[in-house]
Amino acid sequence: MRIVLKLAMGTALAITAFYAWHCATKKQSTHQGPPSAKDFSMNKTTLTLLGLKYPFTLAPLPYDYKALEPHIDEATMRIHHTKHHQAYIDNANKALEEVAELQKYTIEELLTNLPSLPESVRERLRNHAGGHFNHTIFWQMMVPNAQPLPTEKVAHAINEAFGSFDAFKELFNKAAQSRFGSGWAWLCINKEKKLVVTSTANQDTPLAAGLFPILGLDVWEHAYYLKYQNKRMDYITAWWAVINWPFVEKLFTDGLKAVE
Numbered sequence: 722m723r724i725v726l727k728l729a730m731g732t733a734l735a736i737t738a739f740y741a742w743h744c745a746t747k748k749q750s751t752h753q754g755p756p757s758a759k760d761f762s763m764n765k766t767t768l769t770l771l772g773l774k775y776p777f778t779l780a781p782l783p784y785d786y787k788a789l790e791p792h793i794d795e796a797t798m799r800i801h802h803t804k805h806h807q808a809y810i811d812n813a814n815k816a817l818e819e820v821a822e823l824q825k826y827t828i829e830e831l832l833t834n835l836p837s838l839p840e841s842v843r844e845r846l847r848n849h850a851g852g853h854f855n856h857t858i859f860w861q862m863m864v865p866n867a868q869p870l871p872t873e874k875v876a877h878a879i880n881e882a883f884g885s886f887d888a889f890k891e892l893f894n895k896a897a898q899s900r901f902g903s904g905w906a907w908l909c910i911n912k913e914k915k916l917v918v919t920s921t922a923n924q925d926t927p928l929a930a931g932l933f934p935i936l937g938l939d940v941w942e943h944a945y946y947l948k949y950q951n952k953r954m955d956y957i958t959a960w961w962a963v964i965n966w967p968f969v970e971k972l973f974t975d976g977l978k979a980v981e
């Protein structure tokens with residue numbers, strides 16, 4: 722009888738101990754899971770051009786692949802859009818699949834809050850969400866049969882900021898030509914609502930520096946190498962003939978309201 726009682730007490734103690742361990746483990750695993758969205762300290766941003774959210778998709782070009790010939794060739798446009806841009810989209814989506822709490826944010830919110838993103842996806846979103854953002858606006862910044870000079874409002878702002886259109890062009894060309902390795906040259910609106918020329922490395926965006934981009938030039942080799950090989954300056958010179966100045970003016974108007 723005594724043995725039976727001892728066995729029963731032992732079993733009860735074992736069950737109690739197992740239950741306590743199970744509860745403690747469950748509690749611990751809840752606390753060790755992925756951080757909740759509020760832990761990311763994501764700030765709202767007024768620098769919104771696109772407002773795109775996960776899942777990102779590749780929009781068709783607003784013109785034919787050969788429409789920018791002879792300045793930018795059909796093969797480059799096709800590969801650039803369907804392969805390079807698509808790869809940025811796929812990789813950005815993959816990163817966001819891993820941290821579902823980030824899927825509700827716009828691409829601008831992600832790119833202006835890079836330091837708050839979890840380390841596991843931060844660099845991938847910087848590069849690939851950045852690449853998606855940059856290319857999406859880049860396609861719209863070009864147009865076939867472009868007018869050679871900026872529209873009135875933009876022309877006035879350029880003159881005010883740089884002295885003349887030619888002085889601006891020289892500054893922009895220098896930023897594009899001197900960007901070491903891969904990157905972009907930009908015309909942006911800063912927080913003082915002034916136009917500035919800048920450049921970014923890789924797929925970094927001006928958003929991360931608090932700037933609202935209104936014109937950008939992709940100077941990655943994939944943007945020009947098939948036609949221009951190592952002659953980046955020839956590509957830069959040719960690109961001035963395909964700028965969509967009315968779209969630049971739209972961004973300029975939006976940007977003046979957006980910057981703080």
Ligand SMILES: [Fe+2]
Nearest residue numbers: 805939941944
């Ligand atoms: Fe590109």
